[in-house]
Amino acid sequence: MRVLYFSLDYTPHDHRFLATLAETEHEVYYLRLQRGPRQTENRPVPDGVHIVRWAGGRRPFRWRDFPRLLVDFRRVVRRLQPDLIHAGPLQQVALFPALAGAHPLVAMSWGSDLLRDAERNAFYRWASRFVLSRADAFVGDCETVAQKALSLGFPREKMAIFPWGVDLTRFSPGPDDGLRARWGWQDAFVIIHTRSWEPLYGVEVMAQAFTRAARQEPRLRLMLLGGGSLAPRLREIWQRGGVLDRVQFVGQVSQRHLPRYYRAADLYLSASHSDGSSVSLMEALACGLPVAVSDIPSNQEWVRQGIEGWLFPDGDAAALARILVRAARIPREQLQTLGWAARRRAEERANWAQNVQRLLQLYVLVQKRESAL
Template sequence: MYMKILYFSLGYCTHDHRFLKSISDGGHEVFFVQLEGNQRLVESRPVPKNVTQVIWKGGREPFRWSNLAELTLDFRRLTREIKPDLIHAGPIQTCAFIAVLSGFSPILTMSWGFDLMDDVHRNKWWEWVTRYTLKRSTFFTSDANVTRDKAVIYGMNPEKTVVFPWGVDLEHFSPSTDHWSLNTDHFTLFCNRSWETRYGVDVLARAFVKAAQQNERMDMILLNGGSQSGHLRQILQNGGVLDRVTFGGQISQTDLPRWYHMADVYISPSHVDGSSVSLMEALACGLPCLVSDIPANKEWVVENENGWLFRDGDADHLAEKILAAISQRENLSQIGRASRWSAEMRADWKKNAEVLMNTYRSLMERN
């Protein structure tokens, strides 16, 4: 079934690229609308072929509530001119809210995780916007059960929801054949979460200081960046371990697997998450994963099976778990195989993207 899809997102990141490409590869006509444009540009690959980038009043600057009426009116104009069969929009309180206000239907509202696990709690206005949007959305999708359950709490009809992990390319993210024979001199931790408060990298920094003082052969790789850069470096500097940390910066998707292969354990100290794609990438690369015990992570990591859980926000407990992982190094290859199996069972983007296509078809049939 051919469809004309209007895909509405904050900017253009790796996740947007994968959705746009899957929609286009599925034979559908795709119109890509950005709310904030290059303000959130973190994807080096060009927009996929056969995707039409739409020029409108948005996409030039960060979203401001004072511009809501103007943006909504212009978005309504887009829907009249493009005449899409459906709109795929998210996050909830920005893109999906504007789509709902435009009066168009059907709308597939997609949670990005942080919108339901963090943004909804900002104040009463954000909570009201969340309820308003979900109650008026035709259908809802998210990548974790915890976000789906939150959506239902805020008014989404539970019978009009679908959950599927966004997944990864299992051929691109795969284990290194000689991984465990290469990493013998040092024990390397790896984290590529953004340096923002919600992702808890400062917790990891404090834990690394504590653990590194007890093990001289341990080092760490931190990728990405963010507003906590100065704070993180200060923690590491004061702890005397700054020289044992490699700062890799922003890494392209093409080169990213090589960085996973340098590590012995992947760590995600996030306080807020849906099904983390970086966690799925680590699992696919066959890495044992040490993650905070938030609900979304518990959907992926089973203690002593494919990794371990630590108490969210507890740097001391994380340090203990790091040292415990080092002490059982001989078991890490087995745990890594379990990680890869977890990814193969649930994180195959090729399979999971088909769930999205089926959701589109179902929406069209319902409509």
């Protein structure tokens, strides 16, 4: 089968999907809509995947370029004649094949496109419904996303809902390999945060909560990975709060090295305001880390209060601060029990190698339906 995989950019998630598809018998073509200002994946496109050259994919996407790009997208489809188009997020990427009338179309939600963007304005509401009305199948990563697609009129029987999952061999419990000693944190309680520093991910809530908690519990330290537009604001919060020296700004970390940072931590933190099944949450669970996460619906599908960690009311920095202090002060044995439960949760539900088979099975079903028409 000739598969055209069309995505917004090139991220670790795209690399993972493409690497899996490259190992199948399918002929895989990769099309990207933009090259964003911050690149998060430095590995090359997997061997065996054909990179499609077209008018897009060279700079950040602008809506004013859409008509010109749509013309060129139609040219790409005519030239490649794909047997299946896998496209997402919905309102930007999947809108191209939907408007071009290209079938079969497997529309894949990336979480926020449905959970937040679908209600951003009248155009996004229309685009969400239009794409789903033209899609032959829908892929989502959690029940929260599935319910949103249902509310927009997409039938359950044409959905494949599965968490993307992680590599449970790579992301696994293990000892700290010296990171804590490098920073003089051997006796500290270390929190890890891996989300982008953007408003969607509640990073100001995270920063305010850490400031409050660190004033009460001197052992608290924060390991901050990644980057984003709110970097100056985060530094300002911690500088004013007098805790900036307790934060380690790690920067962007490759997928290969990411597990060692989880293993150096005692607790994973995410204050995200919206998510599908968060891959970073699954990575932390797989590494046996207790978690403290916002109580948004998708997180409640993964974390049970007091079992894998703690849930706090979305946006409530004071509640999160109380959890951070409590986590730092509970007996080590209790923390280990939470960590074991976290790993079990990941083993039960977050196995990428197993979960991605749902996508490959969906490809076959969609192709059979198309052939029967």
